Amino acid sequence: MKTALEFKHITKVYRNSQIEALDDVSALIYEGEFITILGSSGSGKSTLLKMVNRLIEPTSGTIEYYGEDISKQDPVMLRRKIGYVIQQVGLFPHMTIHQNIEMVLKLQTKDTKSNTSRIIEMMELIGLDYNEYKDRYPHQLSGGEQQRVGLARGLAANPNMVLLDEPFASIDAINRLRLQQDILKIHQSAQKTFLFVTHDVNEALLLGSRVMVMDQGKIQQFGTPKEIISTPSNEFVGKLIGIAKQQVEVFTR
Numbered sequence: 001m002k003t004a005l006e007f008k009h010i011t012k013v014y015r016n017s018q019i020e021a022l023d024d025v026s027a028l029i030y031e032g033e034f035i036t037i038l039g040s041s042g043s044g045k046s047t048l049l050k051m052v053n054r055l056i057e058p059t060s061g062t063i064e065y066y067g068e069d070i071s072k073q074d075p076v077m078l079r080r081k082i083g084y085v086i087q088q089v090g091l092f093p094h095m096t097i098h099q100n101i102e103m104v105l106k107l108q109t110k111d112t113k114s115n116t117s118r119i120i121e122m123m124e125l126i127g128l129d130y131n132e133y134k135d136r137y138p139h140q141l142s143g144g145e146q147q148r149v150g151l152a153r154g155l156a157a158n159p160n161m162v163l164l165d166e167p168f169a170s171i172d173a174i175n176r177l178r179l180q181q182d183i184l185k186i187h188q189s190a191q192k193t194f195l196f197v198t199h200d201v202n203e204a205l206l207l208g209s210r211v212m213v214m215d216q217g218k219i220q221q222f223g224t225p226k227e228i229i230s231t232p233s234n235e236f237v238g239k240l241i242g243i244a245k246q247q248v249e250v251f252t253r
């Protein structure tokens, strides 16, 4: 198996802060894995993710993308290779939905026709009718719809690696279930590596080929859903899994 990403002793202390947002994080991620990063608020999940496309720089330690230290790479080039989908969506307000998705495609080709067919394909994937939505501006969409467009944009350029930071947070339960299935399909259809942040235990266990459990800036456990459920490595992980089991009991009662 090819190593796609490696975190080597990553530590982060933000300016004006005493605490370590990340505390000696090391991990190896293989090409094609679907990694879910699970942890409570403030555990360092987004900090870790944003380091991969250099939106945040580590205080110490290195990150290697396919064996190359990313601190020595042009951030703009790096970001072209790595898709990024965030909860806050980040659509450009002065651009239509079509233009928002098109912008990531234009970096690769100016062929308007093929770009448009890709946009139509991506809109179909996220369940929004192209003709209905293409000329609308982000503020003319609901929060959940905007989030889905953000997902379409992050995947449109067919990047090798995709970073997803709570991409389904403001999507209702039914659409969320559908998107979870869709994203698994998207992942399986290509050799892509996904890093997916969530604070939903069930979502993490459902989607992840491996789950990275974080608390207080440290990896508490990194293993397959099976391993995490059967042998939680400490009390914190045990409690999380306990919550997931309780939820399942409620649903099946």
Ligand SMILES: Nc1ncnc2c1ncn2[C@@H]1O[C@H](COP(=O)(O)OP(=O)(O)OP(=O)(O)O)[C@@H](O)[C@H]1O
Binding pocket: 014, 015, 016, 017, 021, 039, 040, 041, 042, 043, 044, 045, 046, 047, 048, 199
């Ligand atoms: N720009 C910043 N300046 C100072 N401290 C920060 C900054 N961004 C994050 N932090 C701190 O770093 C820690 C980790 O934050 P991070 O955003 O990575 O958490 P998270 O796991 O993504 O949480 P959430 O689930 O709430 O999104 C927190 O204690 C937070 O207060």
Ligand SMILES: [Mg+2]
Binding pocket: 045, 046, 047, 165
């Ligand atoms: Mg976060």
